[in-house]
Amino acid sequence: MNASIKSSQRTLELFELFSLEQRPLTIKEITEALGMPQSSTSVLAKSLVSLGYLEKNEMRRTYYPTLRISLLGTWIRRQHQRAGQLPALLSEVARVTGESTILAMRNGIYSQYLIAQKGNSPTRAQVESGMLYPLACCSTGWCLLTLESKEAVSKIVRRTISEAKNEHWRKSAKHAVEQVELTQNRGYAFSKGETMERLGAISILLPSMPGAYAMSAGCGGWVDRVEGKKDLILGALNELAHSVRQLKDQDEQILFS
Amino acid sequence: MNASIKSSQRTLELFELFSLEQRPLTIKEITEALGMPQSSTSVLAKSLVSLGYLEKNEMRRTYYPTLRISLLGTWIRRQHQRAGQLPALLSEVARVTGESTILAMRNGIYSQYLIAQKGNSPTRAQVESGMLYPLACCSTGWCLLTLESKEAVSKIVRRTISEAKNEHWRKSAKHAVEQVELTQNRGYAFSKGETMERLGAISILLPSMPGAYAMSAGCGGWVDRVEGKKDLILGALNELAHSVRQLKDQDEQILFS
DNA sequence: CACAATTCATCACATATGTGATGGATCAAT
DNA sequence: ATTGATCCATCACATATGTGATGAATTGTG
Numbered sequence: 254m255n256a257s258i259k260s261s262q263r264t265l266e267l268f269e270l271f272s273l274e275q276r277p278l279t280i281k282e283i284t285e286a287l288g289m290p291q292s293s294t295s296v297l298a299k300s301l302v303s304l305g306y307l308e309k310n311e312m313r314r315t316y317y318p319t320l321r322i323s324l325l326g327t328w329i330r331r332q333h334q335r336a337g338q339l340p341a342l343l344s345e346v347a348r349v350t351g352e353s354t355i356l357a358m359r360n361g362i363y364s365q366y367l368i369a370q371k372g373n374s375p376t377r378a379q380v381e382s383g384m385l386y387p388l389a390c391c392s393t394g395w396c397l398l399t400l401e402s403k404e405a406v407s408k409i410v411r412r413t414i415s416e417a418k419n420e421h422w423r424k425s426a427k428h429a430v431e432q433v434e435l436t437q438n439r440g441y442a443f444s445k446g447e448t449m450e451r452l453g454a455i456s457i458l459l460p461s462m463p464g465a466y467a468m469s470a471g472c473g474g475w476v477d478r479v480e481g482k483k484d485l486i487l488g489a490l491n492e493l494a495h496s497v498r499q500l501k502d503q504d505e506q507i508l509f510s
Numbered sequence: 511m512n513a514s515i516k517s518s519q520r521t522l523e524l525f526e527l528f529s530l531e532q533r534p535l536t537i538k539e540i541t542e543a544l545g546m547p548q549s550s551t552s553v554l555a556k557s558l559v560s561l562g563y564l565e566k567n568e569m570r571r572t573y574y575p576t577l578r579i580s581l582l583g584t585w586i587r588r589q590h591q592r593a594g595q596l597p598a599l600l601s602e603v604a605r606v607t608g609e610s611t612i613l614a615m616r617n618g619i620y621s622q623y624l625i626a627q628k629g630n631s632p633t634r635a636q637v638e639s640g641m642l643y644p645l646a647c648c649s650t651g652w653c654l655l656t657l658e659s660k661e662a663v664s665k666i667v668r669r670t671i672s673e674a675k676n677e678h679w680r681k682s683a684k685h686a687v688e689q690v691e692l693t694q695n696r697g698y699a700f701s702k703g704e705t706m707e708r709l710g711a712i713s714i715l716l717p718s719m720p721g722a723y724a725m726s727a728g729c730g731g732w733v734d735r736v737e738g739k740k741d742l743i744l745g746a747l748n749e750l751a752h753s754v755r756q757l758k759d760q761d762e763q764i765l766f767s
Numbered sequence: 768c769a770c771a772a773t774t775c776a777t778c779a780c781a782t783a784t785g786t787g788a789t790g791g792a793t794c795a796a797t
Numbered sequence: 798a799t800t801g802a803t804c805c806a807t808c809a810c811a812t813a814t815g816t817g818a819t820g821a822a823t824t825g826t827g
Contacts, residue, residue, distance in 0.1 A: 257557040259783065260814070264518040265563060268582040275585055280775060290816050295776060297815095300514040305723040306522060314775075314823085320596070320624045321723060323587050324617065325525040326580035328532055328640040358562070358576065365562045367578055468577075516813065517784070537805060547786050552806060554785095571793085571804075 263289060263297055268306075268322060277315035342496050343370045343470070346489045350482060352474045353380045356459075357393035359467065362409050362416070364394035367468065376452065376474040389413040389429035390422045392442035392456035396469035398433045399458060406433055421450065441487060442469075445476050453479045457490045460498045470494070520546060520554055525563075525579060530618050530642065534572035587625065587639065599753050600627045600727065603746045607739060609731040610637045614650035614713075615723055617642065619666050619673070621651035624725065633709065633731040646670040646686035647679045649699035649713035653726035655690045656715060663690055678707065698744060699726075702733050710736045712743045717755045727751070 270286050271278065278286075284294045298316050301307040307316045339356060347354040352372040357364045363385040371380060388394030389410050398406050406429070413426040425447035436442040445453045454473025461467045470493055472486045473479050479486065527543050528535065535543075541551045555573050558564040564573045587597075596613060604611040609629040614621045620642040628637060645651030646667050655663050663686070670683040682704035693699040702710045711730025718724050727750055729743050730736050736743065 257560050258517045258521075258554060260515045260517045261521040261554065261557055262561055264515075264521050265561065265582070272581050272583075272585050281773085291775070292777080292816050292818090293814085297515060297518065299776085300518055303514050304519055304522065318583070318586055319723070320586065320613075321615065323583040323624065324529050324615075324622060324640060325522070326529075326575070326583050327587070328529050329575055329577065329580045358578075367562075367576075368581070538803085548805070549786050549788090549807080550784090556806085 260297065263287065263293075264301070267297065267301070268318060271318050277310060277313065277317040279313075279315050283316070339497070340368050340370065342493050343368055346370075346470070346472055346493050347372045349489045350472055350486050352376075352472050352479065352482070352486065354470065354472045355380055355393065357397070357456075357469050357471060359388060359394075359397045362388055362412050364388050364391050364397060364469070372472075372474060374474050374478060386448050387413045387417060387422050387426060389426040390417075390444075391448040391471075392436075392444035392454045392473070393469040393471040395429070395432045395436045395442040395444070396456045396458040396471075397467055398429070399437045400467055403430075406430060441490070442471075443483075444473070445480075451476055455479065455483065455486045455490065457487075457494055459494055517554065520544065520550075521558070524554065524558070525575060526617055528575050529622070529640065530620060534567060534570065534574040536570075536572050540573070595757060596754075597625055597627070599750050600625055603627075603727070603729055603750050604629045606746045607729055607743050609633075609729050609736065609739070609743065611727065611729045612637055612650065613716075613725055613727055614648075614654070615725050616645060616651075616654045619645055619669050621645050621648055621654060621726070629729075629731060631731050631735060643705050644670045644674060644679050644683060646683040647674075647701075648705040648728070649693075649701040649711045649730070650726040650728040652686070652689045652693045652699040652701070653713045653715040653728075654724055655686070656694045657724055660687075663687060698747070699728075700740075701730070702737075708733055712736065712740065712747065714744075714747045714751055716751055 266287050267283060270283060274282075274286075280291060280294050280298060283289075283298070284291045287294070298307060298309070302309050302316070306319055306322055308319050309316055343354045343356055347370040350372065351374045353376060354370045354372065355366045356368040357366050359365070364387070366380065366384045369380040369384075386394065388398055390413070398409065401409070410426050410429045413429070414423050417423045417426060428447070432442065432444075432447075440457065442456045443453065444456075448454070452473065453476030454471045456469050456471035459468045459470055470490055472490060523544050524540060527540065531539075531543075537548060537551050537555060540555070541548045544551070555564060555566070559566050559573070562578050563576060565576050566573050600611045600613060604627040607629065608631045610633060611627045611629065612623045613625040614623050616622070621644070623637065623639050623641045626637040626639050626641070643651065645655055647670065655666065658666070667683050667686045670686070671680050674680045674683060685704070689699065689701075689704075697714065699713045700710065701713075705711070709730060710733030711728045713726050713728035716725045716727055727747055729747060
């Protein structure tokens with residue numbers, strides 16, 4: 254997509270990896286997990302040690318983040334919402350439904366996964382935090398697009414058609430406007446193969462605070478299985494939305510008390 | 511010597527700046543705060559937006575971190591809480607003294623709380639991790655300032671006086687230089703109302719490894735109560751420092767064995 | 768204790784990024 | 798609306814960083 258600064262990206266990817274593994278890692282492990290050359294990993298890790306963000310255990314040759322990184326993002330939870338609880342709530346949806354569950358936000362013309370919890374049922378769906386699918390081509394995206402004007406949606410659809418990486422998305426995007434309208438009317442989105450063939454997902458928009466960016470939650474896997482579980486999934490997602498709403502209300506009370 | 515990767519460093523500095531300001535920032539504000547060229551800031555911010563770590567408000571031309579950054583470091587405190595030694599050691603100080611105990615590091619002209627353990631005794635003090643008080647206006651800050659040159663301290667004091675959010679801190683900052691000297695001489699800092707009225711705290715500098723960032727530990731509550739417990743608190747803090755020193759030594763022994 | 772297999776730090780050239788200059792976009796004031 | 802002042806995105810060359818190859822350090826094995 255857009256040009257991004259490689260070492261900046263890798264720095265963040267490295268800390269995301271640690272947040273995934275939550276244990277000391279060797280250069281080799283980082284190298285393999287992030288798919289970058291070993292020499293680059295060595296240099297990056299060394300730099301982060303000298304900046305005080307990573308600690309090196311010379312004996313075991315492992316690296317581990319220092320407490321310092323906790324300052325980067327801890328505050329935002331209190332500010333925005335209780336992000337620490339969201340993963341647990343998503344896991345609950347994944348557990349109840351058996352399907353992969355994600356939290357997504359808009360990024361440009363894409364829907365980007367913030368948190369992903371894999372379900373028990375097998376899929377080939379790519380669900381990892383940071384992944385991007387066009388807003389126009391996935392159920393989480395349609396939810397987010399209900400917040401936009403018709404003109405804005407059209408514009409996004411047009412950009413998607415001209416920029417999409419594959420023919421499948423280009424084709425899906427052509428039906429996006431009606432999908433967004435449908436989502437608007439019935440309160441949830443249901444994709445059936447538009448994102449990836451044979452995969453489907455149901456999504457809803459999550460309540461968001463004024464000024465904060467919108468997020469949607471989705472749940473899905475093989476489309477036929479999802480169709481059979483429709484009511485179960487919708488129920489779980491609505492419960493999630495309800496819990497999030499409660500968290501927001503708590504935050505607002507705290508804010509003004 | 512300290513070869514560090516520039517864009518990696520800047521990325522982290524940028525998020526630390528947000529953790530300091532905790533509000534949307536413009537390119538210009540970031541440029542000035544971090545002392546980097548405006549064109550570089552633009553490119554970095556754009557890259558971080560495309561990576562999903564920053565959100566741009568096109569209307570106001572401001573940037574703000576997304577929830578995604580909270581995923582980078584939120585887990586590590588929970589981890590330390592369970593397995594790490596520092597939180598346990600701090601809890602011990604809080605238990606023995608009955609007062610709130612914190613671990614702090616420098617962030618800009620502020621002392622920021624890495625870990626906070628509440629004491630049993632009641633206070634109105636705000637002690638939560640991520641919170642900020644001016645270096646010049648709190649005992650943890652005075653400890654950290656003993657590491658700086660007189661010129662650097664004066665500069666920080668001047669900035670604090672001009673930027674402080676309230677009159678109380680502006681007033682406190684005027685006595686910061688002598689407090690830092692006092693701290694230097696007697697080996698501990700003792701604030702008596704400078705941070706918040708009627709509250710006081712005793713702090714000491716923790717031993718740090720070469721290259722690692724400096725941290726100080728503080729313990730306090732209502733100032734008259736703290737004055738009464740001065741020896742108890744100092745004893746507990748010194749024991750903490752001793753334990754930390756031992757941890758470090760262990761690491762170094764491992765290093766050279 | 769020697770040998771083989773891993774793992775990692777370092778170097779030097781290929782590539783990516785930083786940045787001064789520029790002008791377009793937006794804002795504030797009349 | 799018009800002007801002048803800010804603010805910021807972009808470009809092209811200067812600088813910083815990435816990376817394959819290498820061998821040193823460490824670990825595993827008998």
